[in-house]
Amino acid sequence: MIGGEGTANPLWMVTGTWIEYAKEFKALCLMLEHRYYGKSHPTEDTSVENLQYLSSEQALADLASFRNYMVEKMGLTDNKWITFGGSYPGSLSAWFRLKYPHLVAGAVATSGPLLAELDFVEYVEVVRDSLATTGPECTKNIQEATESVKQMLKTQEGVKDLSKLFKLCSPLDVNVANDVANFWSTISGNFMGVVQYNKDNREFEGAVGTNITLDVLCSMMNDISMPLVDRYAAVNSLMMKTYEQKCLDISYTAMIKELRETSWESAASEGGRQWIYQTCTEFGFYQTSDSPNQPFGDGFPLSFSLQQCSDIYGPQFNQSTLMEGIKRTNTNYGALKIAGTKIVFPNGSIDPWHALGITKDPEGTDLHAIYIKGTAHCANMYPARFGDPPELQQARETIKGYIQNWLSQ
Structure with missing residues (x-):
């Protein structure tokens, strides 16, 4: 799980849809807090001079470093990795698969804005x-x-x-x-x-x-x-x-x-x-x-x-x-023409952020859109509950299918 613009909440280590996926696939769950947020203080303060080291690119490099460190520390040499993120971390999830495809087998990029505007x-x-x-x-x-x-x-x-x-x-x-x-x-x-x-x-x-x-x-x-x-x-x-x-x-x-x-x-x-x-x-x-x-x-x-x-x-x-x-962000990541593979983009129709995301399957790619009618921001990531609309229930199952496919390849 990729952290974003706030403190990493440890409750996500025991709750949420990704935990249910982990149980089914017998997976280890790890979460990385985003630099400069929560308790992750790489500088003495947040002066403008020190904030120059705060960027999505640096965050992706942190993820790569963290992934490699954990592989070595825990002996995960032959294990496949899947990234999860919602909102800005959803963008990071997609961009991590784009920039470091050798480190991650697939990415779930929920409600992630891909077009900087x-x-x-x-x-x-x-x-x-x-x-x-x-x-x-x-x-x-x-x-x-x-x-x-x-x-x-x-x-x-x-x-x-x-x-x-x-x-x-x-x-x-x-x-x-x-x-x-x-x-x-x-x-x-x-x-x-x-x-x-x-x-x-x-x-x-x-x-x-x-x-x-x-x-x-x-x-x-x-x-x-x-x-x-x-x-x-x-x-x-x-x-x-x-x-x-x-x-x-x-x-x-x-x-x-x-x-x-x-x-x-x-x-x-x-x-x-x-x-x-x-x-x-x-x-x-x-x-x-x-x-x-x-x-x-x-x-x-x-x-x-x-x-x-x-x-x-x-x-x-x-x-x-x-x-x-x-301009640099959109050139670096490709915006709505992102050229990655094995990424799924769930978005809710009620959520305003879907306007900057991918809501239809890009033709001729291994990228997949799931547009969930009647749901809002990151709805598929939250714990399932009685009364969830059928579209949301199906979206969670569809995402699980993609993960299963990525892990089997």
């Missing part, structure tokens, strides 16, 4: 489509609520009411553009996060709010007993209560100050500072409001994300240098 406008468009699975009213009401908030931002009284309704820690200053963008990004993000992990079986990880689904949010947005903006605010209050937030801090200055902290003991070094660095140097992936075909308005454009790169890490981290990094 600066302005990831498709993300919010998929969120729109996923919300629309509940019926046409939800996205319509979100769009109308968004328009109402826009109008309220134009008057002093409206701004005062919004600050109260959305429980802001301090009154919103409409003259501070980045605070306004942060506000829009946050209230839209309430929907994005729920959609991305909709109905995923994440309780065992200690995840909170797993009972909040897109059906729950759309039910709230369709509640005609409340004004539209109040419905929007009710969703925000639900998320704040779930994550035990007393007030909503949309201060851009405070956010940047926290993310500029370089100590391993800082809150930023739990993963936020490192992952944003990777987006600012390798991937982009910015989930912006730049598409006109979505209900969340235009309040968090690409420029808002790019500004964060410069403000956190320095002016040399800008659109020009990031575009070069994205």
